[in-house]
Amino acid sequence: MTTPNLTRRAVVSTAGAALLTSASGLTLPARAQTVAATPTMRGGANNYRPGAPIMERIGNGGFWTTGTVRRAGDGAPLAGRRIQVWAHTTEGHERDARSHGATLTDADGVFRIEMPQIVPAFGQPHAHLAYDAEYDDGGFETVFLRPVMERASDTSLHVEFVLRPV
Secondary structure, three states, rough: OOOOOOOHHHHHHHHHHHHHHHHOOOOOOOOOOOEEOOOOOOOOOOOOOOOOOOOOOOOOOOEEEEEEEOOOOOOOOOOOOEEEEEOOOOOOOOOOOEEEEEEEOOOOHHHHHEEEEEEOOOOOOEEEEEEEEHOOOOOOOEEEOOOOOOOOOEEEEEOOOOOOEE
């Protein structure tokens, strides 16, 4: 039987590698991270209009609202989801029908819709967006969002929806 030839260097390097591996968490099996669902925001449903028409542009445009829609849990993109957008703009108030429109997500779960420049209402430049489950057969919960822009001079807004299956 052969006896292994253990040098001090071999023992120290092996112990160091074992310590480093266990401290880094590499000894645990890989786990998928879950993507949390987007909660509905208070005030997000203000002036919502059920069934707003699907369109490429609201009014004369100039401001872009973009975003993605993904499934909670695995984060997979969701195609064909209907997102409604409305806001107080240079062309109308968020109560006006002409300030509302909807768009559909593409194969990668991306949406974009052009609208007039958003202006402050109640001191804040903000938009309203909705994923309304009543107008979709995808089996997800309704989500209303009310993102506030950093500056009234911003010419775009990006929003992320993560939908919870029902």
